[in-house]
Amino acid sequence: MTKTVDPSPGAARASGPSIADTLARDAIAPPAPILQSQYEFLGDDDIPVERYTSHAYMQREMNELWPRVWQWVCREEHIPDVGDTYVYDIGRHSVVVVRSAQDTVQAFHNVCTHRGTRLFEREGCGYSGGFTCPFHGWSWHLDGSIDTIPGRWDFPHATEQTHALRPVRCDTWGGFVFVNLDNAAAPLERQLDVLPQHFAHFPLERRRIKLHVQKRLPANWKAAQEAFMEAYHNFATHDAPNGGNTQYDIFGKFVSRFIHNIGSYSPQSLEDYPGDKWRRPALTEQEQLQMLSVFGLSSDCVPEGDTARNVAAAELRRRLGEALGTDLSGVSECMMLDSIEYHLFPNMFLFPGVNVPMVYRFRPDGDRVDHCLFDLLLLEMLPEGTPHPVPPEPVFLDVDDSYTQVQALGWLAPVYDQDTDNLMLQQKGLSSAAKSGVTLGNYQEARIRRMHMTLNEYITPPESQP
Amino acid sequence: MSENPFEHNLLTHKLCKIADHDELPQGKTQVAAVNGREVLLCHTAEGYFAVDNLCSHAAARLCDGKLKGHRVLCPMHGGSFDVRDGVALSRPATAPIRTYQLLVNEQGIFVSLPDEAT
Ligand code: FES
Ligand code: FES
Numbered sequence: 253m254t255k256t257v258d259p260s261p262g263a264a265r266a267s268g269p270s271i272a273d274t275l276a277r278d279a280i281a282p283p284a285p286i287l288q289s290q291y292e293f294l295g296d297d298d299i300p301v302e303r304y305t306s307h308a309y310m311q312r313e314m315n316e317l318w319p320r321v322w323q324w325v326c327r328e329e330h331i332p333d334v335g336d337t338y339v340y341d342i343g344r345h346s347v348v349v350v351r352s353a354q355d356t357v358q359a360f361h362n363v364c365t366h367r368g369t370r371l372f373e374r375e376g377c378g379y380s381g382g383f384t385c386p387f388h389g390w391s392w393h394l395d396g397s398i399d400t401i402p403g404r405w406d407f408p409h410a411t412e413q414t415h416a417l418r419p420v421r422c423d424t425w426g427g428f429v430f431v432n433l434d435n436a437a438a439p440l441e442r443q444l445d446v447l448p449q450h451f452a453h454f455p456l457e458r459r460r461i462k463l464h465v466q467k468r469l470p471a472n473w474k475a476a477q478e479a480f481m482e483a484y485h486n487f488a489t490h491d492a493p494n495g496g497n498t499q500y501d502i503f504g505k506f507v508s509r510f511i512h513n514i515g516s517y518s519p520q521s522l523e524d525y526p527g528d529k530w531r532r533p534a535l536t537e538q539e540q541l542q543m544l545s546v547f548g549l550s551s552d553c554v555p556e557g558d559t560a561r562n563v564a565a566a567e568l569r570r571r572l573g574e575a576l577g578t579d580l581s582g583v584s585e586c587m588m589l590d591s592i593e594y595h596l597f598p599n600m601f602l603f604p605g606v607n608v609p610m611v612y613r614f615r616p617d618g619d620r621v622d623h624c625l626f627d628l629l630l631l632e633m634l635p636e637g638t639p640h641p642v643p644p645e646p647v648f649l650d651v652d653d654s655y656t657q658v659q660a661l662g663w664l665a666p667v668y669d670q671d672t673d674n675l676m677l678q679q680k681g682l683s684s685a686a687k688s689g690v691t692l693g694n695y696q697e698a699r700i701r702r703m704h705m706t707l708n709e710y711i712t713p714p715e716s717q718p
Numbered sequence: 719m720s721e722n723p724f725e726h727n728l729l730t731h732k733l734c735k736i737a738d739h740d741e742l743p744q745g746k747t748q749v750a751a752v753n754g755r756e757v758l759l760c761h762t763a764e765g766y767f768a769v770d771n772l773c774s775h776a777a778a779r780l781c782d783g784k785l786k787g788h789r790v791l792c793p794m795h796g797g798s799f800d801v802r803d804g805v806a807l808s809r810p811a812t813a814p815i816r817t818y819q820l821l822v823n824e825q826g827i828f829v830s831l832p833d834e835a836t
């Protein structure tokens with residue numbers, strides 16, 4: 253029953269059908285990038301625990317990672333009009349993005365060039381005819397050039413060259429605005445790597461934000477995002493059968509992916525999991541459809557010879573197609589149902605799925621090593637020709653607030669609560685330093701290792717090489 | 719105006735019409751001069767609210783700013799206020815701005831002003 257174990261590390265896979273097998277059986281083939289698969293063994297050393305617990309390491313990230321990497325700030329529809337601003341904080345750094353002309357988005361350090369005062373206190377959307385510092389009233393035009401210096405006679409040494417607002421690199425892709433505090437950094441395309449090609453069939457600029465939740469999580473930002481980079485925990489944490497045969501892909505330094513099926517699973521992939529659950533007996537197609545009732549399906553019966561996956565995809569195509577005013581009849585089962593999750597280094601997740609349409613961002617919460625901020629967006633297709641509506645304001649949840657307070661999260665809320673409980677326990681355990689390293693599976697947790705390897709390229713203390 | 723919720727106030731408050739019903743699209747604001755003061759009418763997803771048009775920080779006119787959800791954003795220094803209760807939400811603004819009670823019916827949108835303001 254067990255597959256012959258390939259002796260080379262990283263070559264072993266779960267028993268039973270693979271994701272590729274499921275996709276090959278589906279009635280409608282998914283777009284070509286979904287069918288690509290790419291993995292290589294990256295090593296099996298432990299990841300040092302200090303990366304999650306040490307203030308010194310956190311400071312290195314603040315000095316060497318965050319000021320040198322492209323990171324997503326907001327959506328273009330957050331700043332549709334000239335004068336619209338969006339302030340983004342990352343640790344002690346703060347950036348203001350502004351639409352300075354109808355087709356120009358610029359970014360500046362959110363800092364006065366006189367005596368260093370923050371221009372905008374609060375993260376998020378704003379609007380301004382220009383920038384004015386509240387301290388002595390210096391002001392700048394939207395393009396960062398000096399407008400007024402009250403008592404200018406006293407500042408002959410403050411010129412456009414020396415005292416314009418400090419620019420920050422800014423670029424857009426897929427409706428997202430990105431910044432990079434390093435003016436010498438390679439262009440955004442380098443970091444996006446295969447993403448534009450992989451999302452050509454799923455234009456993110458034609459999505460609207462349906463919901464934005466921002467939650468404070470009780471863990472280091474990396475530990476938090478790593479809980480979302482593997483589906484290995486689905487069985488123990490979420491009492492779900494479908495993480496065992498998840499496919500993991502690594503498309504280079506910056507981009508990785510997992511795909512796991514919804515509406516089908518592999519009983520064989522759970523063969524050495526504890527108990528008989530979902531193996532003896534395996535779930536029937538009928539039972540699998542019942543597990544999808546969280547999607548509010550009206551069909552509760554799988555016709556003889558058909559599959560739960562087919563029935564669910566067909567109903568969602570019809571129902572969501574109507575609701576969104578879009579024809580989804582040609583959309584593959586995989587795109588309709590599955591959890592397809594891309595990670596863009598360092599901290600962004602994107603899901604090209606119709607029913608699982610999230611975007612995540614994880615980042616440090618100020619200078620706290622053991623807490624982070626988690627932004628969770630649900631995107632929705634914008635029908636052809638429909639302009640972008642005003643995006644909703646974020647809903648804030650503190651560490652102890654349950655996601656179930658946000659009704660619009662529906663079935664996802666208890667799932668995210670389960671993840672949060674783990675994170676709190678994990679951060680506590682890591683801090684007790686019983687073991688100096690975190691161990692990763694060769695295949696299922698390879699995305700996490702890839703993230704740390706790329707992090708090493710930004711932060712290179714020899715003692716922390718994984 | 720038999721269903722006037724401010725009826726009990728009518729002796730001490732007076733109602734002034736500041737807009738026609740359906741005149742102001744949701745998400746927009748509009749200024750009305752009432753008894754020498756500027757009142758900012760805000761149409762949010764939660765309904766109509768009215769606040770003073772001048773920012774409590776340095777008196778910028780909030781009608782030159784923008785309404786985002788239930789926040790009105792000052793165009794000057796990034797201050798913002800909750801239009802539902804006037805509370806200052808971001809620095810440098812710290813003092814609240816005044817709010818006004820509204821009556822909305824088919825005849826229009828009316829602001830309720832204390833009589834001493836006349
Ligand atoms: S510190 Fe900004 S104007 Fe003086
Ligand atoms: S005048 Fe409104 S924030 Fe300064």
Ligand SMILES: [Fe+2]
Pocket residue numbers: 479480485489490667671
């Ligand atoms: Fe999870």
